[in-house]
Amino acid sequence: MSKSVEGEVPSGVMRRGRGGRSAVGAVLGAALCVVALPGGGTGSGVALARPGHAPVEESPGPYAFDSDVKDVDGTTSTAGSRMLVPGATYRSAIGHPGDSGSAGGELYYRLELGAKDSAYVSVTALPGPRGRVVFADGIKVSLQDAGGFTCDLGSARIGSSQSPRPLTASAKRQVAADQKKCQTAGTYYVVVERTTDSRSPVSSTPEKPSATEDWDLELYVASEPALAKAGSTTPPQDTDSTPQLQPPAGAPMPRAGGSSFGTARALGKGVWGDRVRAGQTRFYRVPVDWGQTLSVTLELGSGTRSGDFVTSALIMELFNPVRGPVADSDVPYDGRQKSMALSPLPPVSYENRYAPFDRTSGMRFAGWYYLAVHLHPDVGKRFGADETGLTLRVGVAGERRPAPAYAGAPRPADGFGVTERDEAAARNGAGGGGSARREPGPGGSAAASEGDMAMKALAAAGSARGPCCSPFWGCGGLCRGGGSGGSRFDPGSAWSGTGLVWDRTDPVSAGDLCPA
Numbered sequence: 001m002s003k004s005v006e007g008e009v010p011s012g013v014m015r016r017g018r019g020g021r022s023a024v025g026a027v028l029g030a031a032l033c034v035v036a037l038p039g040g041g042t043g044s045g046v047a048l049a050r051p052g053h054a055p056v057e058e059s060p061g062p063y064a065f066d067s068d069v070k071d072v073d074g075t076t077s078t079a080g081s082r083m084l085v086p087g088a089t090y091r092s093a094i095g096h097p098g099d100s101g102s103a104g105g106e107l108y109y110r111l112e113l114g115a116k117d118s119a120y121v122s123v124t125a126l127p128g129p130r131g132r133v134v135f136a137d138g139i140k141v142s143l144q145d146a147g148g149f150t151c152d153l154g155s156a157r158i159g160s161s162q163s164p165r166p167l168t169a170s171a172k173r174q175v176a177a178d179q180k181k182c183q184t185a186g187t188y189y190v191v192v193e194r195t196t197d198s199r200s201p202v203s204s205t206p207e208k209p210s211a212t213e214d215w216d217l218e219l220y221v222a223s224e225p226a227l228a229k230a231g232s233t234t235p236p237q238d239t240d241s242t243p244q245l246q247p248p249a250g251a252p253m254p255r256a257g258g259s260s261f262g263t264a265r266a267l268g269k270g271v272w273g274d275r276v277r278a279g280q281t282r283f284y285r286v287p288v289d290w291g292q293t294l295s296v297t298l299e300l301g302s303g304t305r306s307g308d309f310v311t312s313a314l315i316m317e318l319f320n321p322v323r324g325p326v327a328d329s330d331v332p333y334d335g336r337q338k339s340m341a342l343s344p345l346p347p348v349s350y351e352n353r354y355a356p357f358d359r360t361s362g363m364r365f366a367g368w369y370y371l372a373v374h375l376h377p378d379v380g381k382r383f384g385a386d387e388t389g390l391t392l393r394v395g396v397a398g399e400r401r402p403a404p405a406y407a408g409a410p411r412p413a414d415g416f417g418v419t420e421r422d423e424a425a426a427r428n429g430a431g432g433g434g435s436a437r438r439e440p441g442p443g444g445s446a447a448a449s450e451g452d453m454a455m456k457a458l459a460a461a462g463s464a465r466g467p468c469c470s471p472f473w474g475c476g477g478l479c480r481g482g483g484s485g486g487s488r489f490d491p492g493s494a495w496s497g498t499g500l501v502w503d504r505t506d507p508v509s510a511g512d513l514c515p516a
Helices: 350-354 377-383 420-428 450-461
Strands: 089-094 106-113 118-126 138-145 150-157 167-173 186-195 215-224 270-277 281-288 293-300 310-319 325-333 338-341 367-375 387-397 467-470 474-480 487-489
Touching: 089 106, 089 186, 106 118, 106 215, 118 138, 118 186, 138 167, 150 186, 167 325, 186 215, 270 281, 270 367, 281 293, 281 387, 281 420, 293 310, 293 325, 293 367, 310 338, 310 377, 325 338, 367 387
Parallel strands: none
Antiparallel strands: 089 215, 106 186, 118 167, 118 215, 138 150, 138 186, 150 167, 270 387, 281 367, 293 338, 293 387, 310 325, 310 367, 467 474
């Protein structure tokens, strides 16, 4: 369940709309099961439910907020604005700029910062998956000091694809010896603005206005301590001449993506396969250490040739450990297989932050790097495919280097580094990033990705055996054995006949008891 912050909502605060797009919905009870019977039952729209979680929805699925998310309401003025704390993730909402009765087209949140730590704020805006969006619909995020000076700003917009998808923008307060503004301790403000424009960038005719529904927001805040000893402020040279790494070859191993930053599926070096529904956005994460270089090539499978064409059919975006933008790419689709790669990226280095462009400055610290992959809804409409195959060829190369010596601790504590646990997660395909990386507690495990549940639905629907429930997952596993005391959950059998391989890091264990 989400947590409120700072008690009661004061006057002047716009209450957050609860549009129901979170994967963690109303608590359904530990006994809830959605059962798919072979050849019948719930049919192709089968969804699996874990205790306390809503079922996976049909395409495109909801964005799954982090399990530790806190509710926070933005204010229409700096006065009375609510405080955000580094290391935490928040859920809010913002209204359409033209809707006076909504949750405000410009909202304020507060930060209390010291004089030595850099601060990073990212905001992911979530247009309704079936709402109308136009070219200029987007989000703008700025970080301002108490005097109104803008320390930094970032923005993201829908663009030419005109396809509703998560939009992430970020801003920062960077502590640096050569900076004079935004370097003192005190109060700072995060300003989130929803942008739109009915004028078309390619036509003199005004576009049909976008939907006026509220957009949910996910805000993530991190802080990075200063170095124990000041170092170079000169960025590495010749980053534009970084050679493109040769993508890994071979057949893909199945690895279903998540539906958000918090449920992003871990990938290591290798070739990975997934399926994406039209209109859906898949999230993945890759650990990249100091001195290492990341490369990603994405392939979209062929489909039915219809003589049609979709521009910006597949969009790939790369974000750094604080969800700051690094690089992006897109490719059109006409039914033939397509391939695209991110531009060559420099090795991870602290000094990269002093470079002028995101492709270099974004590679400023070690940690989890996030990939967001979106397939345009028109691919399904024009080519008649409910799902299309994806292949991700991920390369991580280069010699590891020692981490810089920080004068304090970052927040979150594991935000800027790669541990053995992270590497194991990448090998095994663990779901969940950010605070979802914590160890399982007594009542269960960290949030699993929506893709994991979808894979189990596919497995259960295609098997000749009957589905069963486990105490942790709810439904979706298959039972082996029987008797008056019930039978035991057999994760391996759930994959039988699907052509997929059971991921043995799945939190469902062979000892989970199924009902008789």
